[in-house]
Amino acid sequence: MRPAEGAGAVFWFRFTAPRAPVEADAEAAPPAPTPDAPPALRVLAAEDHPANRKLLALLFQSFGLDLALVENGRNAVDALRADRFDLVLMDAMMPVMDGVEAVRLIRAEEAAEGRPRTPIHMLTANVFEDDVARYRAAGADGVLGKPIQIGALQALLEQTAASAVPA
Structure with a gap:
């Protein structure tokens, strides 16, 4: 019997592969900062979804x-x-x-308190041109799309680290 046109098909397969070896130091704790090392970046993320x-x-x-995590915009304002x-x-x-x-x-x-401007990037799946324009009009410095692209996040963190002013 032939499936109906456009109904598609389901395929299952199974294969065996060897496990990759775990390096001894891969499970070790991250190295402690040295006295000359700059402090780790402090990042606040506002995201409602657990x-x-x-x-x-x-x-x-x-x-x-x-990283400090909060569940909504009100908590982000309070944290700052x-x-x-x-x-x-900031989730949108x-x-x-x-x-x-x-x-x-x-x-x-x-602006009212004369505080330095904290870089804020929206973290959202809503990245259409009009959405991005609305975020920028509100004062956001940029947008990271969801799902998160690791390379884009790394680039943002490197850019932030390069321009971070010590506390």
Whole structure:
């Protein structure tokens, strides 16, 4: 019997492959910073979805950076009032306060208080031209698309590290 046109097909396969050897130091803790080493970047990420927060935590652990996670824009604004960060990654759509509103409020407070401008990049799947224009109009410095491209994230972190001002 032939399947109906456009119905498609499902294929299953199985193969055996040897496990890759685990290097002895791959499981070791990251090296402690030396006295001359610059401090790790401090990154604040506002993300409402628990799975995305977990992914961010795993990504940033591999980069050896100091990551603070919050669940919405209101918490991000509060965190920036209480502490200094080198970079903020802001989800666009969150409950309580969305990312665009949070960025506007952060920029207004920085200007009113004479605080240095913290780099803020939106972290969102909404990356159409009009979305990006709206984020930039609110005060965002850039946009990282979801799913996260590791190379783009690395480039942003390197750029941030190169321009970070010591606390």
